[in-house]
Amino acid sequence: DAGVIQSPRHEVTEMGQEVTLRCKPISGHNSLFWYRQTMMRGLELLIYFNNNVPIDDSGMPEDRFSAKMPNASFSTLKIQPSEPRDSAVYFCASSLKGAGYEQYFGPGTRLTVT
Amino acid sequence: KQEVTQIPAALSVPEGENLVLNCSFTDSAIYNLQWFRQDPGKGLTSLLLIQSSQREQTSGRLNASLDKSSGRSTLYIAASQPGDSATYLCAVTGANSKLTFGKGITLSVRP
Numbered sequence: 001d002a003g004v005i006q007s008p009r010h011e012v013t014e015m016g017q018e019v020t021l022r023c024k025p026i027s028g029h030n031s032l033f034w035y036r037q038t039m040m041r042g043l044e045l046l047i048y049f050n051n052n053v054p055i056d057d058s059g060m061p062e063d064r065f066s067a068k069m070p071n072a073s074f075s076t077l078k079i080q081p082s083e084p085r086d087s088a089v090y091f092c093a094s095s096l097k098g099a100g101y102e103q104y105f106g107p108g109t110r111l112t113v114t
Numbered sequence: 115k116q117e118v119t120q121i122p123a124a125l126s127v128p129e130g131e132n133l134v135l136n137c138s139f140t141d142s143a144i145y146n147l148q149w150f151r152q153d154p155g156k157g158l159t160s161l162l163l164i165q166s167s168q169r170e171q172t173s174g175r176l177n178a179s180l181d182k183s184s185g186r187s188t189l190y191i192a193a194s195q196p197g198d199s200a201t202y203l204c205a206v207t208g209a210n211s212k213l214t215f216g217k218g219i220t221l222s223v224r225p
Binding site for chain 1 (some may be wrong): 218
Protein backbone atom coordinates (compact mmCIF):
# COMPACT_ATOMS: atom_id res chain seq x y z
CA ASP A 1 0.00 0.00 0.00
CA ALA A 2 1.25 3.49 -0.81
CA GLY A 3 0.22 4.88 2.56
CA VAL A 4 -1.48 8.23 3.04
CA ILE A 5 -0.75 10.53 0.12
CA GLN A 6 -0.70 14.31 0.45
CA SER A 7 -0.21 17.01 -2.14
CA PRO A 8 1.43 19.34 -2.61
CA ARG A 9 4.41 18.63 -0.35
CA HIS A 10 5.34 22.29 -0.27
CA GLU A 11 3.22 25.35 -0.94
CA VAL A 12 4.30 28.97 -0.91
CA THR A 13 1.63 31.57 -1.44
CA GLU A 14 0.92 35.22 -0.81
CA MET A 15 -1.40 36.49 1.86
CA GLY A 16 -4.99 36.62 0.67
CA GLN A 17 -4.67 33.77 -1.81
CA GLU A 18 -6.72 30.58 -1.63
CA VAL A 19 -4.84 27.41 -0.70
CA THR A 20 -6.10 23.87 -1.21
CA LEU A 21 -4.38 20.89 0.38
CA ARG A 22 -5.21 17.37 -0.76
CA CYS A 23 -5.20 13.97 0.89
CA LYS A 24 -5.77 10.40 -0.22
CA PRO A 25 -6.23 8.04 2.75
CA ILE A 26 -5.18 4.41 2.85
CA SER A 27 -7.65 2.29 0.93
CA GLY A 28 -10.17 0.67 3.26
CA HIS A 29 -9.70 3.17 6.07
CA ASN A 30 -12.95 4.89 6.98
CA SER A 31 -11.63 7.68 9.21
CA LEU A 32 -9.61 10.67 8.07
CA PHE A 33 -7.98 13.38 10.16
CA TRP A 34 -6.44 16.77 9.38
CA TYR A 35 -3.77 18.12 11.76
CA ARG A 36 -1.66 21.26 11.90
CA GLN A 37 1.84 21.36 13.40
CA THR A 38 3.65 24.51 14.50
CA MET A 39 6.60 25.07 16.80
CA MET A 40 4.49 27.10 19.20
CA ARG A 41 1.41 24.91 19.49
CA GLY A 42 2.67 21.48 18.49
CA LEU A 43 0.32 19.12 16.68
CA GLU A 44 -3.37 20.03 16.76
CA LEU A 45 -6.38 18.20 15.39
CA LEU A 46 -8.36 20.42 13.02
CA ILE A 47 -11.15 18.09 11.88
CA TYR A 48 -11.91 14.44 11.43
CA PHE A 49 -14.28 12.47 9.22
CA ASN A 50 -15.92 9.08 9.71
CA ASN A 51 -17.32 7.46 6.58
CA ASN A 52 -16.92 10.78 4.73
CA VAL A 53 -18.98 12.67 7.33
CA PRO A 54 -17.38 15.41 9.46
CA ILE A 55 -17.59 14.29 13.09
CA ASP A 56 -15.73 17.03 14.93
CA ASP A 57 -14.56 20.31 13.42
CA SER A 58 -14.07 22.16 16.69
CA GLY A 59 -10.35 22.44 15.98
CA MET A 60 -10.84 24.43 12.80
CA PRO A 61 -9.40 27.82 13.74
CA GLU A 62 -11.89 30.04 11.94
CA ASP A 63 -14.27 30.36 9.02
CA ARG A 64 -11.39 30.81 6.61
CA PHE A 65 -10.75 27.08 6.97
CA SER A 66 -12.99 24.46 5.39
CA ALA A 67 -12.63 20.74 4.75
CA LYS A 68 -14.49 18.32 2.53
CA MET A 69 -14.49 14.61 1.90
CA PRO A 70 -16.56 13.97 -1.22
CA ASN A 71 -15.71 10.26 -1.28
CA ALA A 72 -13.80 7.62 0.67
CA SER A 73 -10.56 8.20 -1.23
CA PHE A 74 -10.18 11.96 -1.24
CA SER A 75 -10.28 14.94 1.08
CA THR A 76 -9.38 18.61 0.80
CA LEU A 77 -8.51 21.30 3.32
CA LYS A 78 -9.02 24.80 1.99
CA ILE A 79 -7.87 28.12 3.43
CA GLN A 80 -9.46 31.21 1.94
CA PRO A 81 -8.09 33.85 2.33
CA SER A 82 -4.72 32.68 3.65
CA GLU A 83 -2.75 34.66 6.25
CA PRO A 84 0.91 34.48 7.35
CA ARG A 85 -0.11 32.92 10.68
CA ASP A 86 -1.47 29.93 8.76
CA SER A 87 2.11 28.94 7.92
CA ALA A 88 2.59 25.44 9.32
CA VAL A 89 2.89 21.81 8.34
CA TYR A 90 -0.50 20.25 7.68
CA PHE A 91 -0.80 16.49 8.13
CA CYS A 92 -3.50 14.13 7.00
CA ALA A 93 -3.94 10.77 8.74
CA SER A 94 -6.30 7.84 8.33
CA SER A 95 -7.36 4.92 10.48
CA LEU A 96 -9.31 1.76 9.98
CA LYS A 97 -12.27 2.37 12.26
CA GLY A 98 -11.99 5.68 14.06
CA ALA A 99 -10.04 7.90 16.38
CA GLY A 100 -9.38 5.10 18.86
CA TYR A 101 -7.48 3.03 16.33
CA GLU A 102 -3.93 3.37 15.10
CA GLN A 103 -3.54 6.38 12.85
CA TYR A 104 -1.29 6.43 9.82
CA PHE A 105 0.11 9.80 8.85
CA GLY A 106 0.94 11.27 5.48
CA PRO A 107 4.23 13.11 4.86
CA GLY A 108 2.60 16.51 5.37
CA THR A 109 2.29 19.71 3.37
CA ARG A 110 4.58 22.55 4.42
CA LEU A 111 2.63 25.77 3.86
CA THR A 112 4.32 29.17 3.83
CA VAL A 113 2.16 32.27 3.50
CA THR A 114 4.13 35.45 2.82
CA LYS B 115 -9.47 19.85 28.54
CA GLN B 116 -6.87 17.13 28.09
CA GLU B 117 -3.25 18.25 28.30
CA VAL B 118 -0.29 16.07 27.46
CA THR B 119 3.16 16.98 28.74
CA GLN B 120 6.53 15.61 27.71
CA ILE B 121 9.59 16.67 29.67
CA PRO B 122 12.36 17.32 28.87
CA ALA B 123 11.90 18.79 25.40
CA ALA B 124 15.30 17.48 24.29
CA LEU B 125 17.65 14.73 25.35
CA SER B 126 21.16 13.76 24.25
CA VAL B 127 22.67 10.39 25.20
CA PRO B 128 25.67 8.29 24.14
CA GLU B 129 25.09 5.25 21.97
CA GLY B 130 24.28 2.06 23.84
CA GLU B 131 22.51 3.71 26.75
CA ASN B 132 19.10 2.52 27.90
CA LEU B 133 16.74 5.43 28.21
CA VAL B 134 13.25 6.35 29.34
CA LEU B 135 11.02 8.99 27.80
CA ASN B 136 8.20 10.29 29.96
CA CYS B 137 4.69 11.40 29.14
CA SER B 138 1.96 12.67 31.46
CA PHE B 139 -1.69 13.52 30.83
CA THR B 140 -4.26 15.33 32.92
CA ASP B 141 -7.48 13.42 32.19
CA SER B 142 -7.31 9.69 32.92
CA ALA B 143 -10.49 8.96 30.93
CA ILE B 144 -8.66 7.76 27.84
CA TYR B 145 -9.27 5.01 25.30
CA ASN B 146 -5.65 4.49 24.45
CA LEU B 147 -2.20 6.04 24.32
CA GLN B 148 0.13 6.04 21.35
CA TRP B 149 3.82 6.74 20.93
CA PHE B 150 4.93 8.17 17.60
CA ARG B 151 8.28 8.89 16.03
CA GLN B 152 8.85 11.89 13.78
CA ASP B 153 12.00 12.35 11.71
CA PRO B 154 12.93 15.90 10.57
CA GLY B 155 10.72 17.05 7.71
CA LYS B 156 8.71 13.84 7.76
CA GLY B 157 5.33 12.63 8.96
CA LEU B 158 4.63 10.63 12.10
CA THR B 159 5.17 6.90 12.40
CA SER B 160 3.21 4.98 15.01
CA LEU B 161 5.50 2.97 17.28
CA LEU B 162 3.23 1.49 19.92
CA LEU B 163 -0.42 1.72 20.90
CA ILE B 164 -1.55 0.80 24.40
CA GLN B 165 -5.26 0.29 25.06
CA SER B 166 -6.59 1.73 28.32
CA SER B 167 -7.02 -1.80 29.69
CA GLN B 168 -3.39 -2.70 29.03
CA ARG B 169 -0.31 -1.98 31.11
CA GLU B 170 2.38 -2.22 28.47
CA GLN B 171 3.30 -3.01 24.88
CA THR B 172 6.59 -4.14 23.41
CA SER B 173 8.08 -3.94 19.95
CA GLY B 174 11.71 -4.90 19.48
CA ARG B 175 13.88 -2.64 21.61
CA LEU B 176 10.90 -0.47 22.56
CA ASN B 177 8.65 -0.96 25.55
CA ALA B 178 5.83 1.39 26.49
CA SER B 179 4.01 1.31 29.79
CA LEU B 180 0.78 2.95 30.86
CA ASP B 181 -0.43 3.90 34.33
CA LYS B 182 -3.82 5.36 33.60
CA SER B 183 -4.74 6.20 37.17
CA SER B 184 -1.69 8.37 37.64
CA GLY B 185 -1.80 9.78 34.12
CA ARG B 186 1.64 8.58 33.09
CA SER B 187 3.32 6.63 30.34
CA THR B 188 6.93 5.81 29.65
CA LEU B 189 8.71 4.73 26.49
CA TYR B 190 11.76 2.62 27.22
CA ILE B 191 14.40 2.33 24.51
CA ALA B 192 17.00 -0.36 25.07
CA ALA B 193 20.56 -0.12 23.77
CA SER B 194 20.02 3.17 21.96
CA GLN B 195 21.51 3.66 18.49
CA PRO B 196 22.22 6.79 16.41
CA GLY B 197 19.33 5.73 14.16
CA ASP B 198 16.99 6.25 17.10
CA SER B 199 17.62 10.00 16.87
CA ALA B 200 14.24 11.62 16.20
CA THR B 201 11.37 13.37 17.96
CA TYR B 202 9.13 11.09 20.00
CA LEU B 203 5.54 12.18 20.56
CA CYS B 204 3.02 10.80 22.97
CA ALA B 205 -0.71 11.11 22.23
CA VAL B 206 -3.87 10.06 24.06
CA THR B 207 -7.31 9.33 22.65
CA GLY B 208 -9.91 10.80 24.96
CA ALA B 209 -13.57 10.03 25.58
CA ASN B 210 -14.43 12.54 22.85
CA SER B 211 -12.41 10.39 20.42
CA LYS B 212 -9.89 13.20 19.96
CA LEU B 213 -6.19 12.52 19.80
CA THR B 214 -4.26 15.02 21.95
CA PHE B 215 -0.52 15.22 21.42
CA GLY B 216 2.37 16.25 23.60
CA LYS B 217 4.96 18.53 22.04
CA GLY B 218 7.49 15.74 21.82
CA ILE B 219 10.97 14.93 23.04
CA THR B 220 13.80 15.42 20.56
CA LEU B 221 16.30 12.63 21.12
CA SER B 222 19.88 12.70 19.90
CA VAL B 223 21.97 9.54 20.25
CA ARG B 224 25.68 10.31 19.92
CA PRO B 225 27.91 7.70 18.24
